[in-house]
Amino acid sequence: MPTSSASLPEWLAHLESLHPKAINLGLERVSAVKDRLGIAFDCPVVVVGGTNGKGSTCAMLESMLRQAGYRVGLYTSPHLLHFNERARIDGDMASDAALVEQFAAVEAARGDISLTYFEFTTLAILRLFAQAGLDAVILEVGLGGRLDAVNVIDADVAIVTSVDLDHQEYLGDTREKIGFEKAGIFRAGRPAICSDPVPPKSLIEHAEAIGADLWLVGRDFNYSGDKQQWNYGGRGQRRNALGYPALRGANQLLNACAALAALEVLRLRLPVGAQEVRNGLVMVDWPGRFQVLPGRPTVVLDVAHNPHAAATLAQNLDNMGFHRFTYAVFGAMQDKDIDGVIAHLKGRIDHWCLTDLPLPRAAFAEEIKQKLLAAGVVTGEGADAESTIACFTTPVEAYENALNRADENDRIVVFGSFLTVAGVMEAQSKKN
The missing domain is CATH 3.90.190.20 (Mur ligase, C-terminal domain)
Known part of the structure; x- marks a missing residue:
């Protein structure tokens, strides 16, 4: 157990030794500690999963919301250089002191419940966000969806960016099996956005079975454009004459579309204007992605x-x-x-x-x-x-x-x- 004066690196070293497995999928242990900590949000929560593109989608959504003046919490993983990158509040990385305070709270609450490094740090960052007076929270799924620690939170909007083969030892060896795992972040009666152009049948069937409001790219939202600009079209909202996202790459318009679909379903709670969308896309920054x-x-x-x-x-x-x-x-x-x-x-x-x-x-x-x-x-x-x-x-x-x-x-x-x-x-x- 770290002392009251332990540093962030000392805490992180401690967390790596808490559980015999680096990955131990399941929600029972995380849910129990979450309930003890009383973690709850009174602002919209967007959960983003997918094989690839989820970090870029989170970054664009955060950028557009911040341009509209909202105070946003963004949780992503893994980090590149500093653990603090995983928790951003209003565009700034969480401080060592803020993270250490939350680690101590989780340690005190967990009792004899064993948590993996990811589960422990996820709970700490969720509690940090819950206490930060935020207007919106964006959470990136770590692995899969259905059994990922992030899924202890009921998303107001869930996004699955893409479904492909990765982490087969945990999620299954076909797109259909993996699609079912990714769809586990969907909730009954709530918007479930999928920007994969060819979504697995299992994802669609699960959304329909639980009564989620499924938004599919090409059916419920889409994009068009030329070399100069592009347009978004959703069920009841259009965004025209948009500049291309600052993030480079072939799939970034699909990611941007998913973010704009999320803004469309949240437009009554978090209205974002046309110029704020344009500024957010142009100014977004997400290192290490092309x-x-x-x-x-x-x-x-x-x-x-x-x-x-x-x-x-x-x-x-x-x-x-x-x-x-x-x-x-x-x-x-x-x-x-x-x-x-x-x-x-x-x-x-x-x-x-x-x-x-x-x-x-x-x-x-x-x-x-x-x-x-x-x-x-x-x-x-x-x-x-x-x-x-x-x-x-x-x-x-x-x-x-x-x-x-x-x-x-x-x-x-x-x-x-x-x-x-x-x-x-x-x-x-x-x-x-």
């Missing part, structure tokens, strides 16, 4: 770590225009479909800089190299080789190697696990 850094060579940061996200990353790279060579800094967890990620990107990468990662479940760079070779990626020798594979012990070493070899007309893509992107971001921040 983030292009200024300068030369071109550097792209993207936390694409499953085949669906890799396919989107590949499309986004194709849309960037010509680069002489593309270098990849890539590291991933062993339980991810690394072969599926490679299949989408191998034809777009010339030089692979593979990295180990500081977690026991991470794949070694040498393991990823063998997968690349098995996929037919050719590696040459010497400085003039047009295709290479090199292995490194840290993301920073891999990135420095790519930087040293690339010229101003080349491109470096840092992708895979959050830890890969975070390692490079931390190195960049120290330089700046």
Whole structure:
């Protein structure tokens, strides 16, 4: 048990040791502690799940609401550089002191109930938001939906952004099984928004079975546009002449549509004007999601770590225009479909800089190299080789190697696990 003067890092180290499993899906333990803490919200709550795109959707929704003057709490995970990133109030990260206070409250309330790191920190941040006098709360699902700790809160609006294969050991090995898990955040009689263009039948059937108000992209809301601007159309609201979101990438209009559909269903409780929507989309910031850094060579940061996200990353790279060579800094967890990620990107990468990662479940760079070779990626020798594979012990070493070899007309893509992107971001921040 940390002392009353324990720091945030000391608390986080303590939380990592509380439960024998990193992931232990189920709501009984979390619900019991939530009830003891008396966590409740008197403002609209939006819960956002999905395989990919949920963080971007949360960020756009937060940005538009804040432009309208609302005080918003945003919970997301995982973080890139600092744990505090997970809890934002009115655009600012929660302070160490605020988080430590909530950790102490959860520790006191849980008694003999064992909580995972994610469950404990989720409860702490929910209590922080409940006490903060907010106008709106946005909660990103951690894993799946039905049994995720965030699902102890009944959402006023639930969004599922996309459904694809990831975390199969917990959620199932088909889109239908995973779709059912994602749909677990829907509630009877409340809006349930899905921006996946081809939603699994299981998601639709579950929404109908519980009597949720299902909004499907292409049926209940959609978008149209040209190279200059785009338009949103919902059941009873249109948003015209919108600028493209500041977040780059092929799927961002689908994510923006989902956020605008949520604003449409909340328009009587949280009205947001046309100019506030435009400003929110233009000013949104969400690091690590097809983030292009200024300068030369071109550097792209993207936390694409499953085949669906890799396919989107590949499309986004194709849309960037010509680069002489593309270098990849890539590291991933062993339980991810690394072969599926490679299949989408191998034809777009010339030089692979593979990295180990500081977690026991991470794949070694040498393991990823063998997968690349098995996929037919050719590696040459010497400085003039047009295709290479090199292995490194840290993301920073891999990135420095790519930087040293690339010229101003080349491109470096840092992708895979959050830890890969975070390692490079931390190195960049120290330089700046």
